[in-house]
Structure formats: C-alpha cells, structure tokens
Amino acid sequence: xxxxxxxxxxxxxxxxxxxxxxxxxxxxxxxxxxxxxxxxxxxxxxxxxxxxxxxxxxxxxxxxxxxxxxxxxxxxxxxxxxxxxxxxxxxxxxxxxxxxxxxxxxxxxxxxxxxxxxxxxxxxxxxxxxxxxxxxxxxxxxxxxxxxxxxxxxxxxxxxxxxxxxxxxxxxxxxxxxxxxxxxxxxxxxxxxxxxxxxxxxxxxxxxxxxxxxxxxxxxxxxxxxxxxxxxxxxxxxxxxxxxxxxxxxxxxxxxxxxxxxxxxxxxxxxxxxxxxxxxxxxxxxxxxxxxxxxxxxxxxxxxxxxxxxxxxxxxxxxxxxxxxxxxxxxxxxxxxxxxxxxxxxxxxx
Numbered sequence: 001x002x003x004x005x006x007x008x009x010x011x012x013x014x015x016x017x018x019x020x021x022x023x024x025x026x027x028x029x030x031x032x033x034x035x036x037x038x039x040x041x042x043x044x045x046x047x048x049x050x051x052x053x054x055x056x057x058x059x060x061x062x063x064x065x066x067x068x069x070x071x072x073x074x075x076x077x078x079x080x081x082x083x084x085x086x087x088x089x090x091x092x093x094x095x096x097x098x099x100x101x102x103x104x105x106x107x108x109x110x111x112x113x114x115x116x117x118x119x120x121x122x123x124x125x126x127x128x129x130x131x132x133x134x135x136x137x138x139x140x141x142x143x144x145x146x147x148x149x150x151x152x153x154x155x156x157x158x159x160x161x162x163x164x165x166x167x168x169x170x171x172x173x174x175x176x177x178x179x180x181x182x183x184x185x186x187x188x189x190x191x192x193x194x195x196x197x198x199x200x201x202x203x204x205x206x207x208x209x210x211x212x213x214x215x216x217x218x219x220x221x222x223x224x225x226x227x228x229x230x231x232x233x234x235x236x237x238x239x240x241x242x243x244x245x246x247x248x249x250x251x252x253x254x255x256x257x258x259x260x261x262x263x264x265x266x267x268x269x270x271x272x273x274x275x276x277x278x279x280x281x282x283x284x285x286x287x288x289x290x291x292x293x294x295x296x297x298x299x300x301x302x303x304x305x306x307x308x309x310x311x312x313x314x315x316x317x318x319x320x321x322x323x324x325x326x327x328x329x330x331x332x333x334x335x336x337x338x339x340x341x342x343x344x345x346x347x348x349x350x
Contacts, residue, residue: 004108024182026318026336029153032146035323036153037334041182042067045334048125048147049325052079056141057082058326059133061121063151064291065168067158067181071139073167075118077133079109079140080326088254096124096131104133126151126168184340190310191344192286193239197267200237208235208247208271212263222251222261222278238283240308243267246288251278257292262306276306276313288313300324307341316341 024040033051038044046063053079058080065073079088088109094117105110113121124131125147133140151167154160159179162171200208213225227233228249238246244264251261260280265273279290280291286308294300305317308334318337321330 002034017079019093024185024268024337025157027153027157028320028334028336030146032150034146034150035334036150036156037320037336038157038236039335039338040336042158043181044151044157045332046147046154047322047332047334048142049286049323050141050324051143051145052139052177056143057138059140060322060325060331061131061142062332063122064117065154065158065167067179069167069175069178071178072115073118073122075113075121077106077111077113078327078331079106080331081136081328086136086138088299089138089334092133092135094120094131096120096129096309100222103152103158121153122167131248133277137310155248184338186313186318186340187296187307187309188340188342188344189286189307190241192308193241195239197237197239197245199234202267207269208265208273211265212261212273213269217262219342220275220278222249224250224252224261227288239267240264240286241310246283248280249281256296256298262288262313274312277304279304294324297324297328299326299328300330307339309336314339322324 001318025042026040027038029036034046034048035121036044036046043066047060049060050058060078060080062076063073065071077289088106090106092104092106094104101117102114104113104117121131123129125142125144129144131142132222148168153167155168159177160166161169162173163175163178167177195267197330207227216222224233228235233250236248240246243266245267247263247265248260252259259278261278262276262280262283263273264276265271276288279291280288281291282289288306290304292302294302300321300323306313307316315337316339319333319335322332322334
C-alpha cells in the first residue's frame with residue numbers, strides 16, 4: 001500500500017473519535033521534491049530531497065522553525081544509502097552554484113548547518129541555485145524543485161508572510177505580528193488493568209459482533225469481522241477498568257501492511273462499542289499504536305498513537321518519516337500532532 005493511501009485511510013479514521021486535537025492547526029503539504037509538516041504547536045518542518053532522476057546520491061535537508069517572532073530557520077543535512085559499503089565521509093565541502101560555502105562536519109551521515117550555511121541554502125532553494133556537497137570522491141545535490149512552494153506554505157501557516165523573517169515573501173510587517181507558539185495538549189494517561197480477559201462465547205459473542213458491524217460508518221470497513229463470524233479467528237479482549245474493555249480484531253491486510261480494529265466496549269451487555277481506529281498495529285498499557293510502511297523496503301513510515309485517559313482513547317500523536325528517498329527508516333520525524341502525556345502520579349512524558 002502506498003504511503004499516501006495509508007495516510008488517507010488513517011485520516012479517514014480520525015473523525016470516528018473526535019478530540020480537541022482535531023481543532024488545532026496542523027498541515028501537511030508536498031510539491032515535487034519538497035514536503036512540509038506543521039504540527040499543532042505551529043512548529044514547521046520542510047524537507048527537501050535529491051531528485052529521483054539524475055546522478056546525485058540520495059540526501060535530504062530539513063528546515064525546522066518554531067512558531068513565534070524572530071525564530072530562526074535551522075537546517076539539517078542527512079545522507080542516504082548510496083548502495084556502497086563505503087562509510088560516510090567525516091566532512092563535506094558545501095557549494096552553491098560551484099562557490100564554496102564552508103565545510104560541514106558529519107556524524108553518521110548527518111549534520112546541522114551553520115547559520116551562514118543555512119541562509120545560503122535558503123537563498124539557493126528559494127531561487128534557482130544548485131546546492132551540492134562533496135567529499136570522499138562522491139557528491140550529493142539537493143533539488144530545489146518545490147522548495148519555494150513548501151517554504152511559502154510554512155510562512156503562511158506561521159503568519160510570517162510580509163515580515164522581515166519570512167523565508168520567501170519578505171516585507172516590512174513587524175515580527176511582533178507573527179503567530180505565537182501553541183502549547184502541547186496535555187493528556188493524563190489513566191492506568192489500565194493488567195492481563196487479558198476470557199473470550200466471550202455463544203450469544204454474548206454474537207451480540208458483540210453484531211454491534212461492532214452496526215457501528216462501522218460509511219467510511220470504515222473491517223473485513224476481518226467476517227472471519228470472526230465464521231469462527232476462523234477470534235477477538236482479543238483486554239481489560240481497561242472494571243466496566244470497560246478493549247476489543248480488537250484484524251481488519252485488513254495488504255502486501256506488507258495490516259491494520260486492526262480497536263473498540264472500547266462495556267464488559268457486559270449492552271456492549272455499546274466505540275471504534276477508535278481500524279489502522280492499529282499494537283496496543284499496550286493504555287496506548288494504541290499504528291505504524292505502516294510507505295513501501296515494501298520500509299524506508300518511510302506513517303505512525304499514530306492514541307492514549308487512554310480513563311474515558312476514551314485520545315488521539316495524541318501523528319507523524320511520518322517523509323518521502324521514500326533511499327534512507328532506511330526515513331530521514332526525519334515529521335509530526336503534525338504532538339502531545340504531552342502525563343501519567344497519574346508520575347512525571348511528564350512527551
């Protein structure tokens with residue numbers, strides 16, 4: 001399943017259990033060789049890549065900027081897999097249109113650019129400049145195709161258009177007019193009971209199955225419920241508290257991804273199940289997770305998390321690792337939803 005289809009399917013599942021997160025600003029945008037992800041705190045991350053066609057070895061650059069006036073654009077560099085056994089260089093010479101822009105020191109193929117290098121890179125990709133890094137007899141070229149659109153969208157999202165600090169469309173509007181950062185939503189994670197529950201049988205099982213089928217909306221599907229009905233597979237039951245349980249069943253399977261349905265239901269009739277997601281991949285200690293490959297080799301991923309707060313599972317995290325461009329596991333973490341998770345009687349967990 002392609003990453004875009006997975007993201008679309010995950011997005012379709014979000015509205016099933018509305019939370020405050022859906023009301024917060026967030027955006028995702030892709031154009032040619034660049035993409036943008038802005039999360040609900042208004043932090044934005046724009047990632048660019050080497051062109052898929054051409055002679056460049058794979059690399060990616062990330063521009064990250066927090067919300068608020070006078071916040072700098074911080075640029076990072078990540079080299080991809082060039083298919084050889086040669087180690088990454090310890091340093092690269094950076095060039096824009098063949099002119100030297102200093103040296104970049106790397107650690108495991110990654111580096112943070114200096115302020116001067118970041119600004120030179122920004123000017124290059126915002127225009128028609130060609131950024132290149134050379135070292136150990138190899139070269140990496142960044143594509144600027146799509147950069148201006150992604151960075152303009154970043155400026156717009158953060159309220160920077162027409163200000164001196166805008167990445168693309170600068171102006172004289174004061175920096176004080178830039179939108180402020182927003183705090184992470186705080187979710188207090190409730191404890192859940194340990195251990196699995198005994199499976200339902202007979203009429204109780206049939207009644208639960210019927211309510212699960214009835215509760216699926218027009219945009220949701222769980223073909224695995226048919227296998228449950230014929231007895232080929234069984235539900236999994238886990239206690240949440242003394243009155244409610246988490247019921248799960250595999251809903252779909254693709255070439256290299258699968259998704260399970262997770263429902264919060266009463267432990268006794270009427271079960272009144274509420275669907276959390278049909279994209280889940282595992283659940284543990286009050287957290288449901290979904291992690292899906294963008295393609296078979298798994299060099300990009302999409303992930304989601306839902307956290308039990310004692311009443312419902314709140315959608316608390318959403319991210320991808322960016323485009324599939326030759327970096328195993330992806331180059332970056334590009335969230336659109338972040339939360340602060342607090343455990344009852346414990347400290348803070350972001």
